[in-house]
Amino acid sequence: xxxxxxxxxxxxxxxxxxxxxxxxxxxxxxxxxxxxxxxxxxxxxxxxxxxxxxxxxxxxxxxxxxxxxxxxxxxxxxxxxxxxxxxxxxxxxxxxxxxxxxxxxxxxxxxxxxxxxxxxxxxxxxxxxxxxxxxxxxxxxxxxxxxxxxxxxxxxxxxxxxxxxxxxxxxxxxxxxxxxxxxxxxxxxxxxxxxxxxxxxxxxxxxxxxxxxxxxxxxxxxxxxxxxxxxxxxxxxxxxxxxxxxxxxxxxxxxxxxxxxxxxxxxxxxxxxxxxxxxxxxxxxxxxxxxxxxxxxxxxxxxxxxxxxxxxxxxxxxxxxxxxxxxxxxxxxxxxxxxxxxxxxxxxxxxxxxxxxxxxxxxxxxxxxxxxxxxxxxxxxxxxxxxxxxxxxxxxxxxxxxxxxxxxxxxxxxxxxxxxxxxxxxxxxxxxxxxxxxxxxxxxxxxxxxxxxxxxxxxxxxxxxxxxxxxxxxxxxxxxxxxxxxxxxxxxxxxxxxxxxxxxxxxxxxxxxxxxxxxxxxxxxxxxxxxxxxxxxxxxxxxxxxxxxxxxxxxxxxxxxxxxxxxxxxxxxxxxxxxxxxxxxxxxxxxxxxxxxxxxxxxxxxxxxxxxxxxxxxxxxxxxxxxxxxxxxxxxxxxxxxxxxxxxxxxxxxxxxxxxxxxxxxxxxxxxxxxxxxxxxxxxxxxxx
Numbered sequence: 196x197x198x199x200x201x202x203x204x205x206x207x208x209x210x211x212x213x214x215x216x217x218x219x220x221x222x223x224x225x226x227x228x229x230x231x232x233x234x235x236x237x238x239x240x241x242x243x244x245x246x247x248x249x250x251x252x253x254x255x256x257x258x259x260x261x262x263x264x265x266x267x268x269x270x271x272x273x274x275x276x277x278x279x280x281x282x283x284x285x286x287x288x289x290x291x292x293x294x295x296x297x298x299x300x301x302x303x304x305x306x307x308x309x310x311x312x313x314x315x316x317x318x319x320x321x322x323x324x325x326x327x328x329x330x331x332x333x334x335x336x337x338x339x340x341x342x343x344x345x346x347x348x349x350x351x352x353x354x355x356x357x358x359x360x361x362x363x364x365x366x367x368x369x370x371x372x373x374x375x376x377x378x379x380x381x382x383x384x385x386x387x388x389x390x391x392x393x394x395x396x397x398x399x400x401x402x403x404x405x406x407x408x409x410x411x412x413x414x415x416x417x418x419x420x421x422x423x424x425x426x427x428x429x430x431x432x433x434x435x436x437x438x439x440x441x442x443x444x445x446x447x448x449x450x451x452x453x454x455x456x457x458x459x460x461x462x463x464x465x466x467x468x469x470x471x472x473x474x475x476x477x478x479x480x481x482x483x484x485x486x487x488x489x490x491x492x493x494x495x496x497x498x499x500x501x502x503x504x505x506x507x508x509x510x511x512x513x514x515x516x517x518x519x520x521x522x523x524x525x526x527x528x529x530x531x532x533x534x535x536x537x538x539x540x541x542x543x544x545x546x547x548x549x550x551x552x553x554x555x556x557x558x559x560x561x562x563x564x565x566x567x568x569x570x571x572x573x574x575x576x577x578x579x580x581x582x583x584x585x586x587x588x589x590x591x592x593x594x595x596x597x598x599x600x601x602x603x604x605x606x607x608x609x610x611x612x613x614x615x616x617x618x619x620x621x622x623x624x625x626x627x628x629x630x631x632x633x634x635x636x637x638x639x640x641x642x643x644x645x646x647x648x649x650x651x652x653x654x655x656x657x658x659x660x661x662x663x664x665x666x667x668x669x670x671x672x673x674x675x676x677x678x679x680x681x682x683x684x685x686x687x688x689x690x691x692x693x694x695x696x697x698x699x700x701x702x703x704x705x706x707x708x709x710x711x712x713x714x715x716x717x718x719x720x721x722x723x724x725x726x727x728x729x730x731x732x733x734x735x736x737x738x739x740x741x742x743x744x745x746x747x748x749x750x751x752x753x754x755x756x757x758x759x760x761x762x763x764x765x766x767x768x769x770x771x772x773x774x775x776x777x778x779x780x781x782x783x784x785x786x787x788x789x790x791x792x793x794x795x796x797x798x799x800x801x802x803x804x805x806x807x808x809x810x811x812x813x814x815x816x817x818x819x820x821x822x823x824x825x826x827x828x829x830x831x832x833x834x835x836x837x838x839x840x841x842x843x844x845x846x847x848x849x850x851x852x853x854x855x856x857x858x859x860x861x862x863x864x865x866x867x868x869x870x871x872x873x874x875x876x877x878x879x880x881x882x883x884x
Contacts, residue, residue, distance in 0.1 A: 201213075201222070201223065202216055202217075202221060202222055202223055202224065202226070202227060204224070204364070205224060205227070205356055205359055205360045205364055206359050206363060206364070207352075207355065207356060207359060208356055211347075212348070212352065212356075215345055215346075215347045215348040216348070216356075218345045218348075219343065219344075219345055219348075224360050224364065224366040224369065225366070225369050227356060227357060227360050227366075228357065228360060228361060228366060228367065228369070228370070228391055228395075229391075229831065230342065230353070230357075231394050231395070231410070231831055231832050232340035232341055232342055232394065232395060233341055233342060233343050234341045235338045235339060235340055235341060235397070235403065236338070236339045236341055237337075237338050237339075238254065238308070238331065238334040238335045238339070239253070239254060239335070240254070240335070241253075241254045241255050241256040241306055241331075242254065242255065243255075243280060243282075243283075244257075244280060244283045244285060244311060244318060245283065246313050246318075248311045249311050249312055249313045249318075250310065250311075250312070250648070250649075250786040251310065251311070251786060252308065252309060252310050252684065253308070253309075253311065254306050254307070254308040254331070255280065255285075255306070255307050255308075255311075256280065256304070256305075256306055256328075257278040257279060257280050257285065257304070257305065257306075257307050258278065258279065258280075258281075258302060258303065258304040258305075259276065259277075259278050259299055259300060259301055259302060259303045259304075259305075260276070260277040260278060260279050260284065260301065261276055261277055261301050262276065262299070262300050262301050263275065263276035263287075263289075263295075263296070263299040263300075264276060265293070265296060268693075268697075269693055269696075270693060271290055271291060271690065271693055271694075272290070272291050272292075272293050273288065273289070273290055274287075274288070274289040274290075274292065274295060274296070274299065275287070275288050275289075276299060278307065283318060284318070285311070285318045285319060285320060286317065286318070286319040286320075287307070287319070287320050287321075287323065288319070288320075288321045288322070289321075289322055290321075290322055290678070290690060291678060291690070292322075295325065298325065304328070305325050305326060305327065305328075306325075306326040306327075306328065306331040307320065307323040307324070307325060308323055308324040308325075308326065309321070309322065309323025309324060309683060309684065310323075310684050321683075322678075322683040322684070323683065324683060337396075338397050338399065338400070338403070339354070340354055340357075340395055340396070341682070342354070344679050346677065354395075357395050358395075358396070361391075361392060361395070367388050367391060367392055368388075370387045370388050370390075370391045371387070371388075372386060372387050372388075372866070373387070373866035373867060373869060373870040374387075374866065374867065375863045375864065375866070375867075378848065381848070382412060382841075382844065382845075382848075384408065384409045384412060385405050385406060385409050386409075387409065387413065389406065389409075390405075390406040390407075390409035390410050390413075391406075391410070392406075393405070393406035394406040394407060394410060394832070407832060408841070410831075410832045410833075411830075411832055411833035411834070411838050411841060412841065412845065413870070413874075414830050414831065414832060414833040415830075415833050415838065415841060415842055415845050416845050416849070416867065416870075416871070417870065417871050417874045417875065418830075418833075419842070419845055419846055419849055420849065420867070420871040421871070421875055423849060423853065432474060432475040432604055433473060433474055433475070434472075434473055434474055434475045434476075434604065434606065435603045435604060436470075436499075436502075436504055436578070436580040436605070436606070437473075437502075438470050438471045438498065438499070438502040438504070438580075439471055439502065440467055440471050440498075441498060441501040441502065443497050443498070443501040443532075444463070444467075444494040444495075444497045444498050444501075446530070447494065447497060447526070447530050447532075448494070450529070450530055451490075453636055455487070455490070456486070456487065456632070456634045456635070456636065457634065458482070458486065458631065458632035458633055458634050459486075459487050459490065459491055459632055461630065462480050462482075462488075462491050462630040462631075462632055463491050463494055463495070465478065465628070465630045466478060466491070466495050466498075466608065466630070467498065469606065469628070470495070470498060470499070470581070470606055475604050475605075475606055475607070476606035476607060476608065476628070477606075477607045477627050477628060478607070478608055478609070478627060478628040478629070478630060479608075479609045479610070479611060479627045479628070479629050479630070480492075480608065480609070480610045480611070480630050480631075480632065481610075481611050481612075481629060481630070481631050481632070482610070482611075482612060482631070482632035482633075483612065483632070483633060483635070483768075483802065483803040483804065484612045484764065484765055484767070484768025484803060485635050485636075485639065485768050485771060485772060486612075486632040486633065486634065486635050487632065487635070487636060488585075488610045488612070488632060489519065489522070489585070489610075491632075492508060492583050492585070492608065492610060493522075493523055493526060495581060495583070495608060496508065496523075496561075496562045496581065496583070497532075499561075499580050499581045500534055500561040500562060502580075503578070504561075504578045504579075504580035504581070505555070505558065505560070505561055505562070505563075505576050505577065505578050505579045505580060505581075506561070506562050506563075506579070506580060506581035506582075506583065507562075507563050507564075507565070507569055507576070507579060507581070507582055507583070508562075508563070508564045508565075508583040508584075508585060509564075509565055509566065509567075509569050509582075509583070509584055509585070510564065510565075510566060510585040511566070511585070512566065513540045513541065513542060513566050513714055513718060514717065514718055514721050514742065515585070515742070516538060516540050516564050516565055516566050517538065517540070517718070518742075518743060519564050519585070520536070520538040520564045523536060523562065523564065524536065534561050534562065535554060535559055535560045535561060536560065536561065536562040536563065536564070537551045537554060537555070537560045537562070537563045537564075537565075538563070538564055538565065539551055539563055539564075539565035539566075539568045539569060539574070540565055540566045540568050541566060541567070541568050541714065542714060542715065542718070543568065551563070552573055552574060552575070555574060555575060555576050555577070556575045556576070556577060557577060558576075558577035558578055576602055578602070579602035579605050580602070580605055580606060581605055581606045581608060582602075582605045582606070582607055582608070583608045583609075583610065584607075584608075584609045584610065585610050609627070612765060612768070612803075633802070633804060639771055639772070640771065640774075640775075640776050640777070641771075641801055642767060642770060642771040642777045642778065642779055642801055643776065643777070643778050643779075644767070644778070644779045644780075644781070644797055644798050644801075645778075645779075645780055645781070645798065646755070646781045646783055646791065646794045646795055646797060646798055647780065647781070647782060647783065648782070648783055648784075648786065649782060649783075649784055651780075651782070652782065655751055655780050655782070656695070656698055656699065658749070658778070658780075659671075659731065659749050659751065660699060660700070660703065662748050662749050662778075663703055663730045663731070666746070667746055667747065667748040667749070667775065668724065668727065668729070668730055668731070668732070668744065668746050668747045668748070668749075669730070669731050669732070669747060669748070669749040669750065669751065670731075670732050670734060670738060670747060670749070670750040670751070670769060670770070671691070671695075671731060671732070671733045671734070671750075671751045671752075671753065672734055672735070672736065672738075672750065672751070672752040672753065672766055673686040673687055673688045673691050673733065673734075673735060673753050673754070674686065674687075674735070674753070674754050674757045674758070675687035675688065675735070676688055676689060676709045676710070676711055676735055677689045677690075678690060684784060685754050685757065685784075686753040686754055686784075688707045688708070688709050688733050688734060688735055689707065689709075691707075691733050691753070692705055692706070692707035692733040695731070695733070699731070703730045703731060704728065704729050704730045704731070705729070705730065705731045705733065706720055706723070706724070706729045706731075706732055706733070707732070707733040707734065708720050708721070708732055708733070708734040708735070708737060708738065709734065709735045709737055710735060710737040717737070720732070721738075721742065724744060724747075725744050727746060736758075736762065736766065738766075738769055739762070739765050739766055739769075742769050743772055744769070744772070745772045745773030745774075746773060747769065747770050747772075747773075747777075748770060748773070748775050748776065748777045748778065749770065749777065749778050749779075749780070750766060750767060750769055750770050750777075750778075750779050750780070751779075751780040751782065752766060752779070752780070752781050752782060753782045753784070754782065754784045755781035755782055755783055755784075755794055756783050756784060756785040756787065756790040756793075756794065759834075760793065760794075760796060760797065760806050760809070761803070761806065763781065763794075763797060764797065764801075764803050764806050765803075767779045767797070767801075771801075779797070781794055781797060796809045852864055852867075
């Protein structure tokens, strides 16, 4: 950064507002200009309300027929009343907007924007946006960015701050051009400064696409340079841990209450050959959700322990760590194996931590499962031979490196449930050996799926209640934690949980969960759900990874159109883990034929790898109103599925220039080297350390 490094140097941003931005990871002017819109809004001319508008987001010029009535119900402030265009009468309902009380009075005229619904011949809208005529006339003149927000920060404040940063403070100059002219022409790219300005304030939809392509290119070339840099340094390294194949893992396999699939057997065979082959293992197990990767990891840890060495398995959440630890403990007890194991998380007490640290340093603890707590400097191992990372893309480079550096070149085993098509795997995982587990245990029934519109919601509630009567449980997933400005038609966990308490019988136990809760609270809620003390868990995607509750037979995902197919498939993997039939319900709130076609892929298959391939075919060049795609691959604007052709083209380009100029010392290419060096810290990579 040059000038105005601190975001508080931007006009209009004081200490309090800066704190809100900091929550979003925005600390500097560069951070702010790199905080891209999540979508855009185009405000059209108001139309006449009629049944043909139902299900679509439209704007209407209406006057208030009567003073609105307001009441408080639990934590909700609800306002109801009627508006009209002089012909049609529409009933409106507002939630938690008490500042509208002085506005929604008889005779007032506003532009209302929202989704019109037809309920038994009566028109209604819930939580529409409200504008004065003057404000709306300004909005009609362009495309307006919509940003991801946090409580206390409005979309208007973010938009104004970006505008000031860019034009008044001149920080757009930070984004200097680094590509040679021939590359800009070859890939038909716009200048970098134009791309940054245009992604925030585009001229039209085509301009969004052009700017997005350039910014995606910048991220992807950095990412691919990072992979090539590591691959070029990779050589076969002799292992300092001499191992032989032992009978212990095979005895455990024989006593398992199920038979390993062919994919599991082949993966463990690959790992055994790596561990006993004399060279350091660097392997990825890529398995579809529910394919049984964890048991393979446990067997690998057993092999290390039987050779006298230690192993560590790190997972992204405490909840998952506790679950793995319990399952490993049961596996040892069922097989009469006397090995000391440990669980190390942020919630481990000081007394337990001291005992665990002692056991790891003297070698008496052979296996440890933990979270980020494993990275701490005080954690010292005697003979750490194997490091396993579960959902490895969720850990950053430095985090994984800090654990692997606790030993002399330990074997690395990474696991991922992200379905990646083979062509992309070759690019992303070129530095690793790859084992793929596709099939699931034969004892599990195929999940039954349906993609429906919002009108199906009440039928879905009845179906969920019927499952609860059978003694089962359900998940309901919402995209947001709480209401967000500009996203009135997107469901949020906080309001949703309260709303459905009035729709289900009183004896149905409903709780909500989201990532902003303290770890202890989240763990308590999930523990209660696992024990069957909660019937319906309304949650964000915080339950996406590794949660195993066999009694949960239904998952309903609201606003499914806002998620990538890979993430929807991952969420669906939370059910279908027991002996009973399971069901997934995807609620499409977009009323879009394109979205319906995309989501229908989930109806036709439960195969994550096929879903990934179909996603590539359907999404193509992308949806300009969904710039930041949901999913597990953490680019700010690029998308591994949407931009697969660009990835391949950039790969070819890098191969060409690195062949003649491997260090990029040539003056023509030095800008690429500098850009890569400056931006590597922004990425969670796809290699293990």
